[in-house]
Amino acid sequence: GAGVSQSPSNKVTEKGKDVELRCDPISGHTALYWYRQRLGQGLEFLIYFQGNSAPDKSGLPSDRFSAERTGESVSTLTIQRTQQEDSAVYLCASSLYFGRLGGGNTEAFFGQGTRLTVV
């Protein structure tokens, strides 16, 4: 598609269950970002992928959170043993790799997010 696609758009899960969120980046975008946004709050960085480099996991809040990405394709964010405080909108963004263009032509394009509700 033309934009970043995330699925599911909404997910309700029971406390303690595992969930998997999916992100399809824009074709050709090698950089991929995951963010979390709690109700009424700003965006909280979670993890960053760039090509085949080791991901930047510095934003992951606990070891219950993990993410994978194969090459420049789909990414999945997994939350194990979900807690009520995990309820939020999870946003994915992709961008061109800065090294290809240099400069500032590297704006991030966001998906519509997955709204996760843990009950």
Next chain:
Amino acid sequence: DAKTTQPPSMDCAEGRAANLPCNHSTISGNEYVYWYRQIHSQGPQYIIHGLKNNETNEMASLIITEDRKSSTLILPHATLRDTAVYYCIVRDPTGGSYIPTFGRGTSLIVHP
């Protein structure tokens, strides 16, 4: 932590210019100023970015002060659909601040 400071909220009359300020006094030489907005229940949308010079596109204009310590996003003729949270971020795509870091932004309300 975000390196920018924005007023938490602003309002503007429809059809008038909306001028959204942003302070980034610790911006480094290689960092660009980016603006995004987030309309309710949607993902953030890129608006514009700049390094030193003023920039204009079909959505907005960006005015950056000569010392680069502050900038203003201008929506020349605000419409009701421009009601959103506007985020100003600084980012060096080639260096340590390559990850877009968002603060609380400015909630802009455009009223009839």
